[in-house]
Amino acid sequence: MATQAAFGWRLIMAAMKIRFTKMQGAGNDFVVLDETQGRFGLEPAHYRFLADRHFGVGADQILSVRAPTPEDAAAGIAFGYVIHNADGGEVENCGNGARCFARYVHERGLTQDNPVRVRTASGVLSLAVQPDGRVTVDMGAPVFELARVPFEPGARTPMVVGSWQMWPLDLKENRPMAGANCDSDALIHVAVLSMGNPHAVLRVDDVARAEVEVLGPCIEHHPAFLRRVNAGFMQVVDRSNIRLRVFERGAGETLACGTGACAAVVAGIRLGWLDSRVDVRTRGGRLTIEWSGRLEDSVHMTGPAVTVFEGEIELPEHPAGPDAP
Ligand SMILES: N[C@@H](CCC[C@H](N)C(=O)O)C(=O)O
Secondary structure, X not given: OOOHHHHOOOOOOOXXXXXXXXXXXXXXXXXXXXEOOOOOOOOHHHHHHHHOOOOOOOOOEEEEEEOOOHHHHHOOOOEEEEEEEOOOOEEOOOHHHHHHHHHHHHHOOOOOOOOEEEEEOOEEEEEEEOOOOOEEEEOOOOEOOHHHOOEOXXXXXXXXXXXXXXXXXXXXXXXXXXXXXXXXXXXXXXXXXXOOOEEEEEEOOOHHHOOHHHHHHHHHOOOOEEOEOEEEEEXXXXXXXXXXXXXXXXXXXXXXXXXXXXXHHHHHHHOOOOOOEEEEEOOOOEEEEEOOOOOOOOXXXXXXXXXXXXXXXXXXXXXXXXXXX
C-alpha cells in the first residue's frame, strides 16, 4: 500500500470541497471523482492528499470521470477516463478501476450504454456490466514492442522460453532510491509487455513467500524501464489458475492489479505455461482473464466492482502533513 511517508504532500491552492465516491475492485481501491460537469483543476498534490490513508480518503488510484471530446462523443465514446496513482502521477491504464468506472457511471445514470466505451490515455476500453454486477472489460490487445512498453534492453540478451522470451535484470543496476535495498545479487528474469501501461512479470514458486516488498521497488525503478514499471509476481498453480501479487508503479503493493493480472496471463500463455482462460487469485479477490494467444486479439478481464461509500472532503489550503514542522 502507498504510505504517507513515501509520498509526502503539501497543498497550495485555496480550500475547496469536493464530492467523491470510494470504490474497490478485488480490494484495489479508488477515489472516484465526477468531473463530467467541469474539472476540479486538481494538481498532483491533491491526488496524493486524496489517496493518503491517514490524512485523506485513502486509495491506490484516483479515477476521474470526464466528458468526452466532441470527436469522441461523435464516435460513440461516452467518457474520458483519467487515472492518477497514489503518488500523484497520471498513468495510462487501470483495469480494476475500469470495472469500477463502469459501475459508477451506470449507478449514477450518467449513461445507459452497456457496454460503455471510454477513452484512457492509452486508448479506448469497452466496459460491460454483467447481470450479476461483475464487469467484463475489453482491455484491447497487449503490446509487445519493447520501445512501446517502454523498455530499453541495451546489451541484454533475452532467455528464450517456449516461443517467447524473458529479459535478465540485474537489480543492482537500479538507480539509488530511498528505502529500497537493491543490493541483492539476484539476477531475475522478467517477461516485459504493456497493457497500455508497463508490466514486468516474474515467475515465483510461492507468492506468499515472494519478496514483493524488497524486489518490487527495485524492479519498479530499474533504469531499463524508461517510465518505471508495475512488477508482477506470478505463481503458476496449473494451466488455468495462477496466484498473483503486484507491486504497482506509484502505489506500492496493492491487493489486486487488473492490468497486472492481464499481463501475467498473457505472459504465461506466450511462455507456454497457461491456457487461454485463467483464474487469477489475488490477495483481494479473483479475476478471470481470457486471451486467445493471437497477438492482435483483445484481452478480456472479468471481476467485481463495488461502491464502498460516498462523501465530501475539503482539500485544505495548508494541511499539516508529515513534512510540515
Ligand atoms: N491498479 C491498476 C493499475 C494502476 C496503474 C499502475 N499503478 C501504473 O502505474 O501503471 C489496475 O488495476 O490495472
